Amino acid sequence: MSRSFPDAKSSLLRQRIDALGEWFHNLNLAGIPTAPNHFLGDYPRCKWEGFAHCLPADLSGRTVLDIGCNGGFYAIEMKRRGAERVVAIDHDARYLAQARLATEVLDVEIELRQLSIYDIKRLKEKFDLVLFLGVFYHLRHPLLALDLIHEHVARDLLVFQSMQRGSEEVSHLDSDYPFSETSIFEQRDFPVMYFIEKSYSGDPTNWWIPNRACAEAMLRSAGFEIVAHPETEVFICRRCDGAPGDFFETTIL
Numbered sequence: 001m002s003r004s005f006p007d008a009k010s011s012l013l014r015q016r017i018d019a020l021g022e023w024f025h026n027l028n029l030a031g032i033p034t035a036p037n038h039f040l041g042d043y044p045r046c047k048w049e050g051f052a053h054c055l056p057a058d059l060s061g062r063t064v065l066d067i068g069c070n071g072g073f074y075a076i077e078m079k080r081r082g083a084e085r086v087v088a089i090d091h092d093a094r095y096l097a098q099a100r101l102a103t104e105v106l107d108v109e110i111e112l113r114q115l116s117i118y119d120i121k122r123l124k125e126k127f128d129l130v131l132f133l134g135v136f137y138h139l140r141h142p143l144l145a146l147d148l149i150h151e152h153v154a155r156d157l158l159v160f161q162s163m164q165r166g167s168e169e170v171s172h173l174d175s176d177y178p179f180s181e182t183s184i185f186e187q188r189d190f191p192v193m194y195f196i197e198k199s200y201s202g203d204p205t206n207w208w209i210p211n212r213a214c215a216e217a218m219l220r221s222a223g224f225e226i227v228a229h230p231e232t233e234v235f236i237c238r239r240c241d242g243a244p245g246d247f248f249e250t251t252i253l
């Protein structure tokens with residue numbers, strides 16, 4: 001899909017890429033990298049390589065929703081795997097413009113829509129595969145977002161990724177504790193969300209950062225069974241029937 005352009009065309013494309021501001025996704029657009037100096041390396045390709053093997057290699061006949069698509073890296077990869085239809089949403093018009101340029105240069109058909117996750121009900125559609133990558137910790141209302149995904153757009157698979165901090169340990173918790181039990185809250189592996197009142201990593205849109213136990217517990221609580229955990233930050237989940245808030249037992253593979 002990647003084409004190289006002759007010099008004049010190439011410098012015009014360089015100008016179009018630069019005109020869209022700083023890119024978070026490093027895409028190869030006709031030989032031009034969009035974010036070659038990304039602080040996380042060749043991002044998000046380096047992240048994708050840690051869980052690409054967990055998703056079907058052939059997505060023919062399946063529909064995909066990419067929530068918080070940014071420059072379109074994952075949506076494009078889904079299309080490359082043959083997905084019948086890929087809808088990609090983001091609330092930021094500038095990132096959508098980047099994704100639009102990427103799909104034009106790479107000649108990939110993706111439906112791009114400016115939409116907040118809090119409005120996904122408006123899509124009026126359920127998708128076979130929902131990608132919810134790198135968005136959770138940017139939300140002031142993360143559990144609401146998971147509940148909305150469960151209720152309105154997820155039919156089967158959910159791929160979830162969040163920044164995590166704190167303990168990576170997960171231990172068994174009882175289903176209830178007496179009011180007098182306070183020591184469990186001292187345990188490092190108790191589910192915890194760290195609230196960032198001001199800024200973290202220079203980004204004031206980082207609001208809530210879960211530890212691993214919390215990411216898992218919130219996914220279960222919203223009605224998703226975790227079926228694989230291929231990479232520290234990534235969980236592959238299946239949607240379970242039931243109202244958000246129901247408790248689901250989980251087996252981590």
Ligand SMILES: C[S@@+](CC[C@H](N)C(=O)[O-])C[C@H]1O[C@@H](n2cnc3c(N)ncnc32)[C@H](O)[C@@H]1O
Nearest residue numbers: 044068070090091092095116117133134135138
């Ligand atoms: C860290 S980037 C992750 C991009 C991509 N999903 C990835 O994993 O590489 C977060 C993206 O989520 C988008 N975003 C943040 N809050 C959102 C919201 N409420 N609704 C939709 N998109 C949102 C941002 O505009 C940004 O493109």
